[in-house]
Amino acid sequence: FMYHAHVGVQLDRGLYGPLIVEPRNEPLAYDGEYTLMLDDWRDGVDDHADHGTPAGEGVAQPDLDPTDVVSFGGRAYPLLLINGRPPDDPPVLQARPGDRLRLRVMNIAADTGFRFAVAGHRLTVTHSDGMPVEPVTVDALRLGMGERYDVLVDAVQPGGAWQVGVEPEGRAGWGRAVLRYSGSGSSGPPAVAERPVELDGRLLQYADLLAVEPLQLPAGAPDRLYDLTLTGTQIGGQSYPDANPLPVTEGEWVRITMRNTSSKWHPMHLHGHHFQVLAPGGRGPVKDTVAVPARGGEVTFDFLAGNPGRWLFHCHNHHHMEDGMLRLVEYVRR
Incomplete structure (x- = not known):
């Protein structure tokens, strides 16, 4: 879960955080875990949220069919952050070859839908908004604002540093973390703007998600x-x-x-x-x-x-x- 402000621009200014409720008996096996909060951030904002239709609202990129463009918002944000850190100072996730990591990926942004992927690795989705689903393996996630996914990532590479990339749907921008294998020595991080090809791979759809514990609805029709x-x-x-x-x-x-x-x-x-x-x-x-x-x-x-x-x-x-x-x-x- 996430907690956050609902007033003015307090969310834009970073008034939020994760809230993890642990089960009494954890059914998943993994070697380490990280919580990743994806955010859009504006500096120098006043005390009021924007109102009305911003310039360019609903206007797609000129070289794309508007019906093919996914856009969640229209405001300009100078920085996209992961755990409060910009692309030139990214958070670092540590793993050993053979490890399995649990990533809790949360979109806390005010106006930005994100696509998320890890270069050189696939994502096995186990939970959506904190609720278990039948595991499904994909290359990338799409997260609307407020959505959360838990994924397992197997450290299948022999070493090195790998880009954990997020890009906004429908407009320019970039955010990142780095997955670094222990024992990788002095190998440097990926270039700031190096884009994982997995962002264009198999994208998770709602149709892929099957509830492990469906609602127990009564017989008949809705009331x-x-x-x-x-x-x-x-x-x-x-x-x-x-x-x-x-x-x-x-x-x-x-x-x-x-x-x-x-x-x-x-x-x-x-x-x-x-x-x-x-x-x-x-x-x-x-x-x-x-x-x-x-x-x-x-x-x-x-x-x-x-x-x-x-x-x-x-x-x-x-x-x-x-x-x-x-x-x-x-x-x-x-």
């Missing part, structure tokens, strides 16, 4: 349905703080369908609950954040209303949230 259109400023045609709450009742099976009519992907996050992404076979991943593709993309999820209170449901692009993409899920009596 409550919501069909919500997403724009850059509204959820279901309403903007916070004027939006009506979305009522649910304790014990209900709730299904939410989201359709994105905007030019940006929206990573949608529900507080206080995990939900299951609807997929053939009923074993879609159990998550708390899911990215809804732009230009007509659609995602449906189910959750069991078992945590009474008033909970935020919002786009995890901080600027979209500030512009109104936030609703309250409110428990009510029958």
